[in-house]
Amino acid sequence: MEAFLVPLRVQKGGNAEGEYEDAFHPPGNGKVEGAALRFAIADGASEGMLSGAWARILVELHCRFEWTCSSLEQFLERAYQDWRSFKSEYLRDRKERNHPVQWYEEPGLQAGAFSTLLGLTLTGSSNEQAGQWTAVAIGDSCLFQVRGSTLVEKFPVERSSDFNSRPVLIASNPARNDQAISAIRRVSGTFGSGDAFYLMTDALAQWSLKEDEEGRNPWALLRALDTEDAPAFDVWIDGLRSTKELRNDDVTVIRIDLLRA
């Protein structure tokens, strides 16, 4: 099975590039092949400490984790281990840079980081561009399956009016994850040759759903984004923000095209 991957991202308007706190995996673009293909996107909460790093840990782990014979709790155990290593390395680095943790950082570091996770797994045979997909989601990062210019599946948020700024997220602190464990959503389906999947963080997902609900077909526009005639992604996003069509937030979309057989 082969797919073509196009990731696009831009940080919240007014923020520096290094302050971007979404994450996606795999990191590159271009062709990917295999009997099972994994993709993930995550949105680190703006209110929280080191959320971008936590989001990166989750997407990377999703793409190497053996989901078929494991539970969410086992996934989280591995994620907590990665987080503890990252955090101790981070704190050691702060010390070495002679930049000790300030009083206002302490509560956030104790509370930990928070992030959404949306993971997609595609499985199919090597000589057919068709197969099964499964997705797992916590929070409001979204998956859309598009065939031609028709939206055939949306997950986990169904309507643009369902977004709010208080989603249940995955916490790096195990004591805060009871809600997240019960809020996990899973879905599966089938795909065919020529289908496209979009994984998006909430701001652009909300815009896309609204456009679709109002019959304006955002999928053609999104498909054209990486072509030569299209405006640069950050310029296009800036335009939507300035007309208040899009909330000012980090924006990430990865498009996965199932190449035609």
Next chain:
Amino acid sequence: MSYTAEISRRNPSCFLFLIDQSGSMVDPFGGEESGRRKADQVADVINRLLQNLIIKCAKQEGVRDYYHIGVIGYGTQVGPAFAGALAGRELVPIGEVANNPARIEAREKKVDDGAGGLADQTVRFPIWFDPVATGGTPMCQALTRAQSIMQGWTSQHAHGFPPLVINISDGEPTDGDPSVPAQSVIQLATSDGNVLLFNIHISSQSGAPIIFPDSQETLPDDHARLLFSMSSQLPEFLRTFVQQEGINVSENTRGFAFQADLVTLIKFLDIGTRPSNLR
């Protein structure tokens, strides 16, 4: 729609605190048996509000300047009350406030030890203001000063999220009826809504704390009723949040607290995604 403007570093909002430092603040807080003075309580309230607001804006390695912060003290004099490096300044980006407390104290705090018990933990507690109690209570002058500062801020940030002015007092002005200058504060506006004026009443009366009441009837005395009547009615977005906290609200609910600190207010400030599992 009002009160929907983005709060960010390029579109900051503003908090202006007015703190009563008059001689009457030497009286006991919450009844003789408390062993505390009203001035102690005012200092605690303002220090805790600033601490929580700063933590709300903190990210790793710094505090983002989502707000400009001012503190006007009124007692012997009316004027900017920050000490040390911030002395004399009316409005200061919140990052500078974070990095310039007068001192940082170590305090013991009980925390969950993860095994069903409590453990002592030392936390750093910043202090910007110590208790002060001298002179009269020129609340009218303080509100007039607030009006002038807010006029400047709203003209420079014409589309910003409207500022919040929080007056912390025992409600015993000595320079006239503060309702008139209070009205002139809440008449100021950005394109996103009117400036909000909230009052925190620190009283010698004993009695349970009251936050966001919708009528004067439950209030203990005329001082509380005066401060309640000067306070802004809660705009709809705040009524929704307050209701989610389990407090009954109506269109008459005002930004007023009796013997309470309003730290809960900080939770309502919307500066991005707040996980619902972070309480």
